[in-house]
Amino acid sequence: MTKDLDEFRVSVREWCATHVPKDWRQAQTGVPEEEFVRFQKAWFQELRGAGFAVPHWPKEWGGGMTVAEQIVLYSELAAHDAPRLVLAFVSIHHAASTLLSAGTDEQRRRHLPAILDGEIWVQGFSEPDAGSDLAALKTTARKEGDAYVVNGQKLWASGAMHADWCLLLARTDPDAPKRRGISYFLLDMATPGIDVRPVRQATGESHFCEIFLNDVVIPADQLVGPENAGWRVAQETLGAERGMTMLELAERLGNGGFRWLVELCARPGPGGTRPLDDPLVTDRLAALETEVTGLRALCAELVANDRQGPADASIVKLYYSELLQRMTDFGAEVAGLAAHTELRKPASSGWESGAWVLDFIGSWEWTIPGGTSEIQRTIIGERGLGLPREPAGV
């Protein structure tokens, strides 16, 4: 078992040595969107050719790696500073897990191979008035014959301008209690009536989008799960999904982010002294390494364990988000003014790109979306610890 893993590690290392594009960071810094998309799709196909694109999928759809193998794969990709699959993230994780657990055979056959061929997905969940209170969403889907007619507005749809398909939550029963009147749809982004507008974020990038939906027609066979069961479908698929995405991100943080932080601290600063010579700096590094080690063990357990606790995914999300924030904050502090001159980070890089100030600013993209840290704490308190619920809002 261990011997097989060691052999696998060697083969991934050899693959990385010959396949990770040299100088991609420099080449991908400040590039136009089209070049980013081209690069991402080409890299996806490279990984796919090696069997590394969707290791977490079931074998019959092109995956089938054990958790231990996935950890080896992700740690080596990070250690060799391979580009991340940023563009296909929602496609290979959220879309695939939704289709696999709640989709019809027809929907799976239609989309899973297409995702491997480069089909890009976006998540259309949040709305201007439905953020933390996601179940308050107002976008409506009105049944008309064999189709639904959708009207409304989605927000924070990451990468929507490049998306071919959208995972859409819309209200199908306006009279039902808010969580029981929502349905889950697969929406073809080429359908007439869709308008996508990028929103500029704190980092200066614009990959979050608004999606305006104006009398958009969705055929009824694009419904996922039963009508009005969309909230449950979303909860089930996304909870299970969390561990899979975190496994990769935790290995990145350990083998990429933390390693760069140590390298940063080993370089002489403006006064000629190395941050590593300051015991306050090494103390914080050791504390961060300890926390990253804990995170990696936590993620491995979450993915390997088929009996997840009701708040396990929230614990990992909260802990990762805030650890990423502490780590990039420290990177920005140590890197000093020089880090403020890095105005762009390389496209396709991870959440810790080494452009520490932008990484730090960008870390709020983890503590706010996908359930804010406050929402996660409430979930952990109520579902994990069984504390009394908040009095119901009106």
Added chain:
Amino acid sequence: MSSQIDDFSELHDELRAVARDMLAKAGADAALEWRLIARSGWLGLEAPGAFDGADATFAEVAVILREIGRAAARGPYPAVAVLGVGALNLLEPGPGRDRLLRDTVSGAALPVVVLDGEGLEDAAETPFRVTRTPRGPLLHGTAAFVPDAPGADRLLVPALDQDGTTVIVDVDPRAAGLIVTEQPVVDATRCFGRVVADAVGAEAVLRFAGDPQHALQCLRERAAVAVACDSLGLSETMLDATVAYAGVREQFGRKIGSFQAVKHACADMLVRVTVARKLVEAAVRSQAGDEPDAAVAAAMAKSYTCAAAVDITGKAMQLHGGMGYTWESGVHVYLKRAALNRSLFGSPALHRRRLAERYSPR
């Protein structure tokens, strides 16, 4: 392979249940009777079968240690099982060592290893020396905060022999020239002693089977991981108690646990306990398997868990409100124990310094 893991996890569940039950019966203010501990087989968990031991590993001892932390229990079990048995297992076999190991397992002897509780910068160092004289080998040196030294009937003192080898000197606590002074501490559940040896005649000078410096490092790592287990256990208890209290205590017409400020503080406690549990599990595993990364895992588990335990017990006192500040509530017992554990066998800063040595390879 998985069935073996299942066997172990069943064994751990059983050990845990028995230990929790026995510790609960003993009550908060008394130590478990030593005979009872010996009869339960806890002292021989790591001893070979030939010495009436169970041939188990540190992982099983760790289960007991965590329960002792949960109960904030008194008594020298950690000192004897972790360090006493640990040291004896590392020594070259011989009639003296074998007899002492057998007596320790049966509960007839209560040997304590004289390790300075402060935690030394160099884990392979010892403050004791042996001089060879016509009167036989004599021991000199001082150590403070030696866990459970006052109740020991044998002292095993790591010392530097005249030829430069680290050895274990077996001394009688009542020997001439040896003074063991109790050092009372705020944490009333613990017992420490200062050990001063001034030309003390040794019962025996025992040699390590392997590299003596490595052996001494291992003992200190075991000591650190054992304290981390204790802090993990006490953190778990305090989280449970706080959640239970927040679920019944009412203010402003609501259970206080329904207030976000309280709920989120509990959530943070759970996150830290969860991370600590993973770090402690990894450290225990690598101690049990004598793995090459054992020192790193021990430093991580000790620094993180023992710092977290102080925050968690402090938050437990805060969330129990005025009630939590009373002597009667008992929260203070845990806060004091957590604060002591943080300083025992190396501060978080010391363990992080050890980790950080790896960032600048010389």
